[in-house]
Amino acid sequence: MTTMTEASVREFKMPDVGEGLTEAEILKWFVQPGDTVTDGQVVCEVETAKAAVELPIPYDGVVRALHFPEGTTVDVGTAIIAVDVSGGAAPAPAAEQPAAEQPAAEQPAAEQPAAPRPADEPKAEGSGRQPVLVGYGVATSSTRRRPRKGPEVPVQQASTAIQTELNGHGAAPPPAAPAAKERPLAKPPVRKLAKDLGVDLTTVVPTGPDGIITREDVHAAVARAQAPQPEAPVAAAPAPAQTAVSYDTTRETRIPVKGVRKATAAAMVGSAFTAPHVTEFVTVDVTRTMKLVEELKEDKEFAGLRVNPLLLIAKALLVAIRRNPDINASWDEAAQEIVVKHYVNLGIAAATPRGLIVPNIKDAHAKTLPQLAESLGELVSTAREGRTSPAAMQGGTVTITNVGVFGVDTGTPILNPGESAILAVGAIKLQPWVHKGKVKPRQVSTLALSFDHRLVDGELGSKVLADVAAILEQPKRLITWA
Incomplete structure (x- = not known):
């Protein structure tokens, strides 16, 4: 019997595109059975608990089967696509194949049908060929669809039957088998x-x-x-x-809870009921900071960069951490140790259509203000386009969440798992404020700092929050304190 050997078919398995992920949802297939693929070609997009990722195929060949439809959540390590790497084309016509190799579900009682043809083969004029459906292959008839007959296939054998039909080979059923319902x-x-x-x-x-x-x-x-x-x-x-x-x-x-939303929910519940949270608040006059933002927008060093209050708030937090390094730490439960980090991977909470994600700027403490502005701009644009990679959301040490963009004054943020502090920034509003002994309209905002009370006591948390507020009130401290 002349068939495609098992050695020529490569099964591409769902990879772990992050660290420790166990499953991913297939969002979209970019290929179909019969398509030719090349090494490095993107064949599908999947969503993990952290991000949406495009998967490239690691070899050349012809797609023989897609094992799962779009919208299916698949465990890591499970084969999702079969590719024939033998270099051959689609299955040969029926005249070149013995009758025993025809798919069982396609054989009428008295004659053998033509073998399935590849999805990319031109349609013969007047052939009456039907559209390709995953799991069916291509059926041929003269004027109308021929009823399908064959033995009933148990549910647990469904994927095997689909693979057999797509490959165009497999053992024929016993002649005396009773006819089943048309599928x-x-x-x-x-x-x-x-x-x-x-x-x-x-x-x-x-x-x-x-x-x-x-x-x-x-x-x-x-x-x-x-x-x-x-x-x-x-x-x-x-x-x-x-x-x-x-x-x-x-x-x-x-709405099914899966992907990023499912991971966020689990992480927040775990954080809220593992780390004892304490939140402190401070309201600060940020008028001078807002003036500095406008001045930096005209500075040639920031040409082409996005300059906004978040940039100076991030820099203020980095300076406060430099002055109070013990806040940049994590709790090692297994070793019963506090791990103080000598680097700052600054997380920025971002709302996306797939849910809340927290990518971080690696080694933010070592960046100049223009470099920090560039990194912030790339982080935000990448998140909005849904292209944030899992690596960009790993290894954060401290986070900023800007609830002010929604017009909210303040909140009690929940720690990102593995971190000891998170700063929430409220809306900046024009309010009456006592300035130099007189009540004047000033730009005012409320900051909230949540921290893990196992390793950050009230004194340390208060010092960090007070330093951030002091810098935003007098931004020249970015120079004097740095």
């Missing part, structure tokens, strides 16, 4: 929807082209199932289906 046609996202809602696709009436079941067909089946039925002996509906549709979709929206 309904539906794309992977529709199958997932049906599974989530507990809908049996064999009971759904298809309305899509070529008899394909659409999302609307699945929802219509759910609506029919929920409609009042006359009293009559009927089979009991599966419990998962009633559970999945037990809420009113016109009044509620349910």
Whole structure:
């Protein structure tokens, strides 16, 4: 039997794109079965608990199978795509293959169908070929789709059956095997929807082209199932289906907690109930800092850089840490030690469509003010575009969260896991303030510093917060204290 050898098929497994990640969700496939891929070509985008990452394939070949549809969460180390690296093209025509090598699900009772053709092969005029669906290959008929017949395939063998059809080979079933129901046609996202809602696709009436079941067909089946039925002996509906549709979709929206949101939730709960938090507040006149921001915008050293209050607040915190280095530490529970860091990886909390992330600026303590401005600009733009790498969110030592951009005066921030302090910056507003013995309108903001009371006592936390406030009130201290 002439078939593709197992040695020529390479299975690309879900890699650990961060440190210690156990799973990732497939967001989008950029290739389909039959496509040719080259070493280094991006084949899919996945979302981990830390970021969205594009995965390149590490070899050349032809895609034979995508093992999981988009939206599936896959464990690290699980094969997600099969590639034939033998250098051969797609499966040969049926005339060159023995009948025994044809997929079982494609064989009619009295004749053998043509073998599946590759997705990128031009469609023959008048051939009536059907669109490619993952898990089906390409069916051929003269005027209409030929009913599928073959032995029933157990659920646990579904992935094997899909692989067999895509590869165009495998053992034929015994001739006397009873015919099974025609397998309904539906794309992977529709199958997932049906599974989530507990809908049996064999009971759904298809309305899509070529008899394909659409999302609307699945929802219509759910609506029919929920409609009042006359009293009559009927089979009991599966419990998962009633559970999945037990809420009113016109009044509620349910969002799966996964990826970045899931990781953030777990981290915040762990931090809140592990580290004893203390939060202190101070309200400060930042009028001089705001004037300095406007002056720096005109400085040629900052040409092309984004200069804003956050830049000077970050620099103020770095100076305060230099004056009080013990705040830049972490708690080692296993060793029962306080680990003081002699470097500052400054985290900046950023809200993104996928959830809250905290990338950090490596060795921020060693950067000049223009260098810090450049790093902040890159960090923010990368986060907004969803391109923050897992490495950029690891190793932080202290964090700033700017709640003022939302018009909020202050808050009690929760520590980023593994860090001992986080500074929240409130909105900068024009308020009446006593300045040089007179009440004048001044630019005022409230700062809040949360710290881990296991290693940061009230004196140390107060000194750091007071230093940041003093610098923002008199920014010339950036020079005198540095």
